[in-house]
Amino acid sequence: MIKTLRVGMIGYRFMGKAHSNAWRQVNRFFPELPARVELATICGRNAVEVEKARDIFGWQRAENDWRAVVADPRIDIVDITTPNDTHAEIAIAAARAGKAVLCEKPLSRTLAEAKQMVAAVKKAGVVNMVCHNYRRIPAVALAKQMIENGELGSRIYHFRARYAQQWLADPGSPLTWRLKKEIAGSGAHGDIDAHIIDLGRHLVGEITEVCGLMETFVKQRPLPDGGESGRDTKAGAKFGKVTVDDAVSWIGRFKNGAIANLEATRFARGRKNNITFEINGEKGSLFFDFEDMNRLKFFSTDAPAHRRGFTDILVGDCEVHPYAKNWWPPGHIIGYEHTFVNTFADFIAAVVNGRSVHPTFEDGLQNERVLAAVEKSATSRRWVKV
Numbered sequence: 001m002i003k004t005l006r007v008g009m010i011g012y013r014f015m016g017k018a019h020s021n022a023w024r025q026v027n028r029f030f031p032e033l034p035a036r037v038e039l040a041t042i043c044g045r046n047a048v049e050v051e052k053a054r055d056i057f058g059w060q061r062a063e064n065d066w067r068a069v070v071a072d073p074r075i076d077i078v079d080i081t082t083p084n085d086t087h088a089e090i091a092i093a094a095a096r097a098g099k100a101v102l103c104e105k106p107l108s109r110t111l112a113e114a115k116q117m118v119a120a121v122k123k124a125g126v127v128n129m130v131c132h133n134y135r136r137i138p139a140v141a142l143a144k145q146m147i148e149n150g151e152l153g154s155r156i157y158h159f160r161a162r163y164a165q166q167w168l169a170d171p172g173s174p175l176t177w178r179l180k181k182e183i184a185g186s187g188a189h190g191d192i193d194a195h196i197i198d199l200g201r202h203l204v205g206e207i208t209e210v211c212g213l214m215e216t217f218v219k220q221r222p223l224p225d226g227g228e229s230g231r232d233t234k235a236g237a238k239f240g241k242v243t244v245d246d247a248v249s250w251i252g253r254f255k256n257g258a259i260a261n262l263e264a265t266r267f268a269r270g271r272k273n274n275i276t277f278e279i280n281g282e283k284g285s286l287f288f289d290f291e292d293m294n295r296l297k298f299f300s301t302d303a304p305a306h307r308r309g310f311t312d313i314l315v316g317d318c319e320v321h322p323y324a325k326n327w328w329p330p331g332h333i334i335g336y337e338h339t340f341v342n343t344f345a346d347f348i349a350a351v352v353n354g355r356s357v358h359p360t361f362e363d364g365l366q367n368e369r370v371l372a373a374v375e376k377s378a379t380s381r382r383w384v385k386v
């Protein structure tokens with residue numbers, strides 16, 4: 001008898017859309033999973049908007065109070081896609097109610113909140129995961145396999161990563177929640193630097209010390225006119241103070257001796273959602289660019305000297321590449337939305353088998369430790385241990 005897992009999702013905007021699509025697709029493309037997912041309840045405070053989202057995204061019920069979702073005995077998984085200031089309260093309540101918890105990144109606004117969330121899921125013994133979807137880009141999963149197989153050699157020297165967006169480069173963009181410390185916790189740092197920190201931890205290892213700088217280029221922004229409506233929020237006539245970073249740049253050391261060099265900004269005109277990383281080891285290098293997300297570039301000294309160069313691996317061969325057997329024949333490529341489906345497939349398997357699945361809340365806490373150390377370094381203008 002195949003198990004059914006009923007999902008209650010809190011939130012319905014950008015990540016609500018991405019998660020709804022993934023919950024709907026996961027059983028179609030991963031039929032081997034030991035459970036079928038039901039899109040039971042979608043929740044949001046705006047009754048009109050969340051009912052529209054219920055209808056469009058195909059959820060069974062719409063709810064306006066997350067507490068009712070957490071208290072519902074029919075719900076097995078609570079999926080948190082709301083702004084960062086709600087993550088801790090909802091996740092802790094969901095854990096106490098015995099639900100498996102999937103939480104969007106960053107885990108929380110602060111280190112203190114993250115510690116409380118980890119304590120709650122550990123005490124409740126519930127499966128928990130932070131939705132760092134980029135780990136499960138097949139090319140990134142292949143990079144992880146190649147590093148673990150020693151294809152870069154036993155020593156890694158560099159992890160160099162950049163996450164560059166442009167959507168706040170216009171000073172007229174309104175002061176939405178991602179620009180308010182009391183809601184977001186930080187700006188580009190927790191929003192997108194968190195993603196490349198997660199990739200560094202995943203691909204290279206733990207980070208031990210950091211030295212960074214943070215900058216807020218635009219100090220005042222127009223307040224939203226008539227409330228926030230995601231990316232199409234209109235700017236009003238009044239202004240408010242930006243209380244988070246616009247950009248962050250930092251160096252650091254990994255426990256294994258590799259050097260970290262990361263940068264995240266939402267002011268890079270021309271870069272819409274550009275994630276790149278390069279890893280240099282003693283025997284070779286890997287390069288990845290999200291704008292060409294189905295390819296992984298690989299250089300190896302194993303190749304004869306006269307024809308050494310970066311090879312261009314088009315990832316997606318069913319027999320040899322991660323997740324490829326669940327999608328299309330070689331060369332048909334996949335996109336952003338598939339990274340959430342891959343993530344949810346691994347999460348569902350873990351929920352059914354009662355085992356942990358990375359990145360866990362513990363990973364999210366470690367991510368927050370790095371975020372906090374970089375922030376402390378930027379303030380104190382000195383090296384800080386994680």
Ligand code: SOE
Nearest residue numbers: 014105165191192195266273
């Ligand atoms: C905004 O910067 C954002 O939506 C992030 O919050 C997401 O995590 C990232 O994947 C895309 O950009």
